[in-house]
Structures are given as C-alpha cells and as structure tokens.
Amino acid sequence: MEMHELTCIQCPMGCPLTVSVDGDKVTVSGNTCPRGEVYGKKEITAPTRTVTSTVAVEGGELPRVSVKTATDIPKDKIFAVMDAIRAAKVKAPVLIGDVLIKNAAGSGVDVIATKTVEKA
Amino acid sequence: MEYHDIVIIGGGPAGLSAAVAAHDAGVRDILILERDDHLGGILNQCIHNGFGLHTFQEELTGPEYADRYIRQIAERHIPYKLCTIVSDISAEREVLYINSEEGAVRLKAGAVVLAMGCRERPRGALALPGFRPAGVFTAGTAQRLVNIEGYMVGKEVVILGSGDIGLIMARRMTLEGAKVKVVAELMPYSGGLKRNIVQCLEDYGIPLRLRHTVTKIHGKARVEGVTIAEVGDDRKPIPGTEEFYSCDTLLLSCGLLPENELSKQAGVRLDSVTGGPSVDDRLETSVPGVFACGNVLHVHDLVDYVSEEAARAGEQAAAYVQTGERKQTAAAALEGKGGVRYTVPQTLHIADMADRVTVRFRVADVYRDKQLVVYYDGREVRRIKKRILAPGEMEELVLMKSSFADWPDVQTITIALEDQHGDA
Numbered sequence: 001m002e003m004h005e006l007t008c009i010q011c012p013m014g015c016p017l018t019v020s021v022d023g024d025k026v027t028v029s030g031n032t033c034p035r036g037e038v039y040g041k042k043e044i045t046a047p048t049r050t051v052t053s054t055v056a057v058e059g060g061e062l063p064r065v066s067v068k069t070a071t072d073i074p075k076d077k078i079f080a081v082m083d084a085i086r087a088a089k090v091k092a093p094v095l096i097g098d099v100l101i102k103n104a105a106g107s108g109v110d111v112i113a114t115k116t117v118e119k120a
Numbered sequence: 121m122e123y124h125d126i127v128i129i130g131g132g133p134a135g136l137s138a139a140v141a142a143h144d145a146g147v148r149d150i151l152i153l154e155r156d157d158h159l160g161g162i163l164n165q166c167i168h169n170g171f172g173l174h175t176f177q178e179e180l181t182g183p184e185y186a187d188r189y190i191r192q193i194a195e196r197h198i199p200y201k202l203c204t205i206v207s208d209i210s211a212e213r214e215v216l217y218i219n220s221e222e223g224a225v226r227l228k229a230g231a232v233v234l235a236m237g238c239r240e241r242p243r244g245a246l247a248l249p250g251f252r253p254a255g256v257f258t259a260g261t262a263q264r265l266v267n268i269e270g271y272m273v274g275k276e277v278v279i280l281g282s283g284d285i286g287l288i289m290a291r292r293m294t295l296e297g298a299k300v301k302v303v304a305e306l307m308p309y310s311g312g313l314k315r316n317i318v319q320c321l322e323d324y325g326i327p328l329r330l331r332h333t334v335t336k337i338h339g340k341a342r343v344e345g346v347t348i349a350e351v352g353d354d355r356k357p358i359p360g361t362e363e364f365y366s367c368d369t370l371l372l373s374c375g376l377l378p379e380n381e382l383s384k385q386a387g388v389r390l391d392s393v394t395g396g397p398s399v400d401d402r403l404e405t406s407v408p409g410v411f412a413c414g415n416v417l418h419v420h421d422l423v424d425y426v427s428e429e430a431a432r433a434g435e436q437a438a439a440y441v442q443t444g445e446r447k448q449t450a451a452a453a454l455e456g457k458g459g460v461r462y463t464v465p466q467t468l469h470i471a472d473m474a475d476r477v478t479v480r481f482r483v484a485d486v487y488r489d490k491q492l493v494v495y496y497d498g499r500e501v502r503r504i505k506k507r508i509l510a511p512g513e514m515e516e517l518v519l520m521k522s523s524f525a526d527w528p529d530v531q532t533i534t535i536a537l538e539d540q541h542g543d544a
Binding site: 006009013014032049051052053056062063064067068075078082086114115116 | 182186
C-alpha cells in the first residue's frame, strides 16, 4: 500500500490529507468535507494543471502574447508543453482565443492566446 | 474648464468595473484616466489562471478577465485616455492630468472615483543590508519584465516574502527554466493563498521557509547570493542560524501598499491600518463626491471582489451626480476587535443604508474554531462560527438594514473574533 500526504486546496481550511493507494482502491482521510475526498483522489490518480506562459510575437505592438492550455493537462506533461511554448513564434496580429499551438507536445490540448496583440 | 460627470482615476479592474456600473446606472459623461498604454492594469501581467470564478463562474487568466471588462467599456463607448497621469485632485474635484499630446489639462468632475490600485513594498522599505547590485526586483516588476517585455530576470532565484505575487513568480521562473532555491517568509504563516502554496511551490519542490528572512545581499555589480536566517518571536534574526544561498536574483514579495498620494492631495482622510481612504457604506471618502474602490481602498485577495466593490462605487458615484450630495445623517462607526484588523467600510449611515451592506475585513493571524461576533453598541446581535481565518484571505460579513430596525441610533458596530462558547 502506498501513502501520500497532501494539502487540500478546495477552500482556505487547507486540510492535511492522507491518500492511500492499494491496487485500484484509493482512500482519502484527513478531509473534513466531500470535496476533499474528490480532490485527494484526483491529485493522486490523475493530477492536472492549466499551464500559462507567453509566446514570442513577430511584428506586434508587444513582444509576447500570453497563452494558456485550452483545458488542464496531465501534470507530468507540464514541462513538455512548456518546451513547445518556448519554441513557438507567431506573427501579429494575434486575437484572444486564437489557437497558437495545436495538440501541444502530444497532450491532445491546444495552446491558445489569452490576449489580443495588434500589429505594431 | 472642461467638465465630466464622473472621472475615474485608473483603468485597472476597479476603474473599469466602476465605469461600467456608473454607465449602467444612467450616467453617460464618464472619463477614465489611465497612466499605462493599455487598459486592464495589473491584470495584463497576471497571465496565470484563477480569476473570475465568482464573477463569471469560470476560470480565466488575468488578461482574459481584463478583456471581459474592456469589451464592456467598448460596447458602452465609455471614453478613456491612456498614457495619461493624474498629478492632482482638489477637494473641489478639480483634476489635473498630463499626457504628451495635450500637456497639462485641468478639468472639473461631478464625482471622482479613486481606482489607482496599489504598489509593492520596495527594497528601500525593507532595510536589507548589502550593496545595491543588479538582480534585486520586486516580484511584480519581475512579473512585468518576464510576462510583458519577455526578459528573463535571472537564472538562480531566491524569493523573500510569500505573498501571492511571489508564489506565482516562483512557478513562473521555474517554468521558464530558472532554479528557484527557496522562498523565505518572515512570518510563521504565508500571506498567500493556499492554492498558490500548493500549485506554485509544492508542485515544483520549492521549499518555503517560514520564520526566515534575508539578512544580507551579497555581490556588488550583480547579486551573488543572500544570507538567510531564522527569526525569533520578535522577528529578529537568531544569531548562528545564518545560511548562504548562492543566487543571481532576489525577488521581493513583501506586501502591497495602496497608492494614495492623490487621495491625500484631495484631503481624503486615510485609515492608518488599510493605508486607503476611510469610507462610508457608499464607498464615499471624507471628501464629498470622491469615492474609492479596489486596491487603493484596501488590498484585496481576489479581483472578483475588486470588481464587485468597484461596481458599487460606480453606482454610488452615479447617484451622487444624479441626486446630489447625501444629506448628512448620523454615521455609526465600525470597529474590529480581537484580531479583526480593520473593516471597510469604516462608517455606516443606518438611516439611508442599502438593504444589504457588505463589510470586508482581514484578520491578524491564523485562527481556528473561532466565532465572529457582531455587537451594536455593546449588545450582541450575531454570532457566526468560523472554522478558519487567515491573514491572506479577505473575510466578509453582510449587515442587513432590517437588523437595525429596533436600534436605528447605533453609534458603534463592533466585529470581534472570540473563542467559541464553552472553550473560554
């Protein structure tokens, strides 16, 4: 059996959770509400995060455009997606919501612009 | 002299929300004055997500949140001036602004909304020994350089202070390939949100050392390292606990200060705890027709609350323009006790208050299993259980007009933190 210690972030309480994994069976203790159980299970079995960063813009009013993954991605893909973001370069104008990188690092998730950058 | 019904100082989240609300309340002659070259204020550099859960029921990044409001400004054709700095406001609501096209212009405002935001506490205010090498930045300055200008500020980073911007920048620098060695926090708790501790530090294995501070900055031309020491209960470094961390960058996330130079020039009375104007339940300052909202009023934890508060300030500024000065009724004073550091608003006009008035406050320490008790002139009227309160999270309490039905002449409303009954 595997034990994990983590802090719940569903509310300011910050309950210290203990998640035990025994084969397919995942149990959470230390939570004081049902949200803690859901959070604890997901964090241990399939943790995800939204990645935000910036992509270089050519010919824009600003040198960078802010971006995010369109949905959250598996936590272990964060640095692979960051590599794709760092390698990318786009031409102005960029509109908020534009897809800048399709299927970033094979995550199945697109990287999209979170602001508009007009031509210089 | 040029005249506008409502002049809003600052085009960040507070100013934008105030403008939209004032417009929707029926005022058409509004002008926003913004010193930066874009609307949106600090949201433009806050490229991380977590904004808007309350306002839009979805998780947005800072620029996306700003965009929602900028669109509302555009739809309503509300005028604004960019690259325009206000250098004076008088008690008669004369506003002096300066930009490179018009020079210095004085205009008269029917009502003024103060929405200038806040500033970071700089190195000079922290008394950190050492030379003045390159490589020392406030976290927000670094955030702007990295996220807007596209400059990495360093490769090996130590962060002093665990405010939210510092935590966010710990993750940001790590994602961009820097090594963040440690976050040192003077206090026994972090001033930042829990989710930021987990998602910005724990996710990347960045240690948070509570009760620690920087006692020396090494390096003359560029930062070469810092000495970090543990502090005692008096928050003074404990001799013998010093440790050297080599680094080329020190980021400071040591608190935010409401930016009230203009408020002072207008004669607005400030609250010594918040550093912002003292306001009544209409968010009106001590100068009639001058309203305040957002981080210039008190530092908020979430932008959603800034937007909501600023909308109220915008509505009240509109009412002031439409119906004139509020007739002077007696005001009850709000006071915090037992760890409630301050309240906003600071006064309440019971006779003509809204049905519901939201009071916001912060507490002085981390408290568990306490009760929030409300007294009207010493008589207990409400008792609310609180499982946890923390300095990093803003608290709120709604005062109902109906609760004053039997006591219209209350002079002091006390909000106190007390131990639970039976524990004392």
